[in-house]
Every structure is written in C-alpha cells, then in structure tokens.
Amino acid sequence: MNLRILASTMLVQMKHSFARPVFKLCMLIAPVADTILLYYMFRHSGRADFGMYVVLGAGLTSLWETILFSSMGDINRERYNGTLSLLFGMPTRFPLILLGKIIGNTILSFATLIISYITAYVLFGITLTVNSAGLLAAALLLAGVSFVVVSQFTAYALTLSRKTVVYMNCLNFPIFLLCGFAFPIEILPAWALPISYALPPTWAVRMLRMCFAATIEPALFGQYALILIGELVLFALLARLLFIVIDRQVRIHATLEVF
Amino acid sequence: MANVIEVKDLHRNYVTHKGWVRRKKHIVTAVDGITFDVREGEIFGLLGQNGAGKTTTIKMLITLLAPTGGTCRVLGHDTMSESKEIRSRINFIFGGELGVYRRLSARDNLKYFANLYRVEPKTAKKQINEILQLVDLSDKADLRVETYSKGMIQRLQIGRGLVNDPEIILMDEPTVGLDPLGARMLRDVIRKLKERGKTVLLTTHYMYEADELCDRIAIIHRGKIVALNTPKGLKQSVKGNEAIEVSVDRAEPAALDRIKALSGVKALTVKECETGEIIHVSYSADTDISGPLLDILADSRIVSWSRKELTLEDAFIILTGEDE
Numbered sequence: 001m002n003l004r005i006l007a008s009t010m011l012v013q014m015k016h017s018f019a020r021p022v023f024k025l026c027m028l029i030a031p032v033a034d035t036i037l038l039y040y041m042f043r044h045s046g047r048a049d050f051g052m053y054v055v056l057g058a059g060l061t062s063l064w065e066t067i068l069f070s071s072m073g074d075i076n077r078e079r080y081n082g083t084l085s086l087l088f089g090m091p092t093r094f095p096l097i098l099l100g101k102i103i104g105n106t107i108l109s110f111a112t113l114i115i116s117y118i119t120a121y122v123l124f125g126i127t128l129t130v131n132s133a134g135l136l137a138a139a140l141l142l143a144g145v146s147f148v149v150v151s152q153f154t155a156y157a158l159t160l161s162r163k164t165v166v167y168m169n170c171l172n173f174p175i176f177l178l179c180g181f182a183f184p185i186e187i188l189p190a191w192a193l194p195i196s197y198a199l200p201p202t203w204a205v206r207m208l209r210m211c212f213a214a215t216i217e218p219a220l221f222g223q224y225a226l227i228l229i230g231e232l233v234l235f236a237l238l239a240r241l242l243f244i245v246i247d248r249q250v251r252i253h254a255t256l257e258v259f
Numbered sequence: 260m261a262n263v264i265e266v267k268d269l270h271r272n273y274v275t276h277k278g279w280v281r282r283k284k285h286i287v288t289a290v291d292g293i294t295f296d297v298r299e300g301e302i303f304g305l306l307g308q309n310g311a312g313k314t315t316t317i318k319m320l321i322t323l324l325a326p327t328g329g330t331c332r333v334l335g336h337d338t339m340s341e342s343k344e345i346r347s348r349i350n351f352i353f354g355g356e357l358g359v360y361r362r363l364s365a366r367d368n369l370k371y372f373a374n375l376y377r378v379e380p381k382t383a384k385k386q387i388n389e390i391l392q393l394v395d396l397s398d399k400a401d402l403r404v405e406t407y408s409k410g411m412i413q414r415l416q417i418g419r420g421l422v423n424d425p426e427i428i429l430m431d432e433p434t435v436g437l438d439p440l441g442a443r444m445l446r447d448v449i450r451k452l453k454e455r456g457k458t459v460l461l462t463t464h465y466m467y468e469a470d471e472l473c474d475r476i477a478i479i480h481r482g483k484i485v486a487l488n489t490p491k492g493l494k495q496s497v498k499g500n501e502a503i504e505v506s507v508d509r510a511e512p513a514a515l516d517r518i519k520a521l522s523g524v525k526a527l528t529v530k531e532c533e534t535g536e537i538i539h540v541s542y543s544a545d546t547d548i549s550g551p552l553l554d555i556l557a558d559s560r561i562v563s564w565s566r567k568e569l570t571l572e573d574a575f576i577i578l579t580g581e582d583e
Contacts, residue, residue, distance in 0.1 A: 004374065004380075005375060009371075009375075015363060016360060016362050016363065019362040020362070081357055082355075082357025082358040083359070083360065085318075087375070088323060089323050089346060089351070090346060091346040091347035091375075091376060091377055091423075092375045248325070251322075251325040251339070252325045254318075254324055
C-alpha cells in the first residue's frame with residue numbers, strides 16, 4: 001500500500017511539476033546557462049579534467065536548484081494552494097507523501113546532468129570517459145538518495161514557517177559551495193570543511209568525480225560510499241525525530257495555511 | 260443516538276509577534292471556551308459571522324490545529340493525540356477554490372486523494388465515477404482543473420470530500436461563491452449524505468442554508484457559543500419579538516440610525532432589491548414601533564409594509580446583538 005502511495009505521489013508530482021513553466025525553466029534552461037558560464041570560468045584553469053568540473057558542476061548545480069525550487073518550493077505552493085493542510089490531514093503519513101514528491105522531482109531533475117553534458121559536448125566539444133559504468137550507476141543512485149534525504153529534512157523544517165521562500169533562497173548557494181559541486185571542497189576555509197563533510201551530497205559528488213577520473217580507486221570509492229550511507233542513515237533518523245516535533249508544532253503554530 | 264463529536268470548553272488562541280527589536284506578543288482569541296456535541300447522523304450547523312471562530316473550530320476537529328485548552332474528541336478519539344484513528348474516518352471540505360491540484364484533471368485529483376485515503380483501486384474507480392456523477396462533472400472529468408469555473412472547482416472539492424466514504428464530513432462554508440444552482444446542488448448532496456446515515460458538520464453564515472439543512476445549530480459569536488438549538492427552537496427562543504419589513508425607494512443612513520435608536524428595536528437589516536431597499540426591523544412585541552417608524556420614513560417612498568414571521572436571521576441578530 002505504501003509503495004502504491006509513493007508511486008502515485010511521484011507520478012502526480014512529476015505531472016504537476018512538468019506542467020509548471022518555472023520548473024521547466026530550471027530543468028531545461030538552467031543547466032545550459034550554468035554549463036556555458038562554468039566553461040568560461042574553467043577553460044583557463046590549466047586542469048586537464050576541467051571538462052568534468054564543467055559538466056558535473058553545471059549539472060549538479062542545476063539539479064540542486066531544480067530540487068530546491070520545486071520540492072521545497074512545493075511546501076509553499078501547497079500552502080497557498082490550500083493543499084498542504086489537506087495532505088497533512090490524510091491518514092497517509094505526511095513524510096511518505098513528501099518523500100514521493102521529492103523522489104518525483106529528483107528523478108526529473110536528473111535530466112539536468114544529461115542536458116549539461118549535451119551542452120558541453122555540442123558547444124565546446126567536451127567529452128567524458130566513464131571508467132566504470134557500474135560504479136557510476138551506484139554513485140548516481142547514492143547522489144539521488146542524498147539529495148532526497150537532504151531535501152526531505154529541509155522541507156520538514158520549512159513547514160514550520162510561512163517564510164519558506166526566504167529560507168529556500170538562503171539554501172541555494174551555501175549547498176552549492178559547501179558540497180563542492182563545481183570545485184574541490186579543499187579550497188574552502190578549514191572551518192567550513194566539517195560542515196561540508198557532514199553533508200551527504202559532498203561524498204556523492206566526490207564519488208561521481210571518481211567515475212570520470214583517469215583512474216579509479218575502488219577502496220576509496222567504497223570508503224566514500226560507506227561514509228555517505230552512514231550519513232544518510234543519520235539524516236533519515238534525524239528527519240524522523242524532526243517530524244515528531246514538527247507534527248506537533250505546525251498544529252500549535254498553525255503554519256500549514258496562510259490567513 | 261451516540262455523540263460522534265464532543266467538544267468541551269475548547270479554546271484556541273493565535274499568537275503573533277509585532278516589531279523587530281522589541282517584539283511584542285499579540286494574542287488573538289479565536290475560540291473562547293465552546294462546548295457542544297454532535298450526534299451520529301445529524302446535520303449540525305455552526306452559524307456565525309466571519310471571524311466568529313467557525314473555521315478554527317473545524318480545523319481543530321479535523322486534527323489540523325491544536326487546541327489551546329479544553330478537549331475535542333471525534334469518534335471517541337482525541338484530535339491531538341489520537342489523530343491517526345480519526346483521519347481515515349472523516350473528511351473535510353473547505354469553501355472557495357483552493358484544495359485541489361489545478362494542473363491535474365478532476366479524475367486524477369480524485370484518484371490521487373482516494374489513494375492517500377488508502378481506498379482500494381477497484382473500489383476507488385467505481386466510487387470516483389459515482390462521485391463525478393453526483394457532483395455533475397462526469398463530462399469534464401478528464402480536463403485540467405485550471406480550465407474549470409469557480410463553481411466546478413467547488414463541486415470537485417465536494418467530490419474530494421467524499422472519496423473515502425467518510426462517517427463524518429466537515430464542511431467549512433461550502434457554498435461560498437457558488438451560483439444558486441451550484442448551492443442548491445450542494446444542499447441536495449448534503450441531504451443525500453444524511454439519508455445515507457452520514458454525520459455532517461457545516462459552518463455557514465448563510466441563514467437560510469442553516470435553516471433549511473440543519474437539525475441543530477450552534478450560533479457562534481466572538482469565539483463563544485451564544486445559543487444551541489434546532490432552527491425552530493432558536494426562532495422560538497426570541498419569542499416575544501416581532502418583525503416588520505418595509506420596502507422603500509431609498510433608506511437614508513440617518514433614518515436607519517434613528518430606527519435603531521427606537522425603544523424596543525432589537526435588530527435592523529437592510530437589503531437591496533429591484534425597487535430600492537428592504538428594511539427588516541425586529542423589535543420587542545410589547546412595544547409598538549409602527550407610528551415612529553412611519554414618521555422616520557416620511558421622506559422615503561414606501562413601496563410595501565408587512566408584518567413578518569421571525570426568521571433565523573432575526574434570531575441570530577437578536578442573540579448575537581449584532582446588526583451590522
């Protein structure tokens with residue numbers, strides 16, 4: 001039953017999101033623009049692998065933007081549409097509904113990586129070599145799950161406030177910087193590194209980069225995967241606890257609707 | 260008949276903060292110690308003006324809002340701590356055009372909500388076709404909701420409220436903005452639901468709607484219940500009062516103020532009509548206001564003058580003391 005609800009929510013969300021012009025803009029135009037901009041930023045970097053940074057950087061940045069402005073923006077849209085309170089009042093638990101929505105958006109958002117690659121290839125002749133298709137599939141899956149878990153965690157918190165749009169905008173750039181979507185996080189100041197390491201997408205990005213590097217170290221890849229899975233479990237547990245608090249707080253503070 | 264809703268000394272405050280540096284707490288009391296029961300199979304009305312506390316009460320009953328004080332039980336369960344046990348057995352309809360997915364079709368909306376209510380797909384399919392027929396949307400069921408008129412969206416809302424075949428349906432001003440035909444259709448649906456043994460709790464500020472549909476009505480005013488009775492009982496509770504209706508070409512505000520100030524006048528309402536305005540005055544039966552009333556309206560052209568039965572609106576105005 002839960003799987004059916006999850007699947008139907010994903011499907012409804014995908015239909016609904018794709019019907020929105022802003023979503024299409026984020027999903028189809030943003031990766032093209034990001035790829036072009038990153039190409040001109042990186043072309044004189046002197047790195048042989050700068051093409052990978054352009055494609056992954058643009059693809060992941062657009063992917064995060066699309067998820068952020070769709071999944072988390074959805075909290076606000078649902079609130080103004082009067083459906084947030086409906087979803088909250090269902091016998092189906094709200095986290096399951098929210099999970100279906102986020103997975104639906106994340107699946108659609110993965111198109112940004114493909115669009116980014118096509119843009120880089122067509123405009124600048126950039127090609128990427130995958131050193132292990134299996135590990136790439138695993139890295140993509142874990143990247144998807146890490147984005148879903150972070151989004152779920154953040155979306156819960158956003159149900160507590162009606163100022164969702166403000167917080168949503170505040171989240172865009174820090175995640176891009178802290179998770180190192182377009183550059184290695186080692187160039188960040190030392191005090192920022194613990195925050196980066198605590199975010200699951202950081203490890204997913206590292207794993208994805210390894211798949212396009214000249215050589216791959218399976219042991220290191222496995223180590224990153226373990227850290228990532230550990231963090232995902234921790235985030236999922238924290239999200240569960242957070243929801244217990246939120247379930248009470250939204251009903252006490254009446255933040256499910258606008259008046 | 261057993262009580263399916265039990266509300267005791269229910270309170271709800273909203274807290275807001277003003278200012279940037281020295282934030283001042285501002286508390287608004289929306290519901291102020293109300294007590295009532297709803298019996299199984301009855302249509303119960305919460306009647307009150309905008310801001311009286313009707314919607315807040317409904318939101319507490321449907322488990323979406325925490326009471327600040329008092330208890331609120333639906334089907335024997337506490338709405339705050341046992342919401343899980345309640346949610347699958349009730350449904351709710353909010354008036355207006357919100358609460359549906361506009362980029363999906365009516366059928367997709369109903370299918371999705373049936374799914375969230377954990378209705379088996381086979382049952383849901385059959386039920387959705389019946390609901391679409393009931394709310395007269397069968398021929399437009401596969402069009403996107405964003406192409407619908409306001410009335411159609413509200414009918415879809417009603418349909419959504421029936422997808423889980425609930426034992427209790429809570430409706431918050433369901434006919435707001437509906438055209439007369441749509442409103443009549445909804446009233447028919449509510450009657451059919453009662454015939455099928457469903458309990459309906461309805462909030463409205465339309466007196467005739469409450470009078471026509473409800474078995475019992477609670478009049479809620481500024482967060483408090485000021486009267487609870489059958490429509491007939493409410494009208495009888497203001498016995499000792501009478502009403503006069505005067506149709507005039509134009510009612511001057513100063514004249515209306517003078518009528519209100521007459522000794523024995525309990526309530527006054529003015530409604531526009533084709534020939535001008537209709538002044539409805541309810542007053543204490545032991546006073547005779549005909550003479551003074553004629554004097555005040557001397558400058559207006561009186562089209563008609565009649566003594567009226569007291570309506571629920573008269574009772575409402577007298578009981579709440581509001582005639583604005």
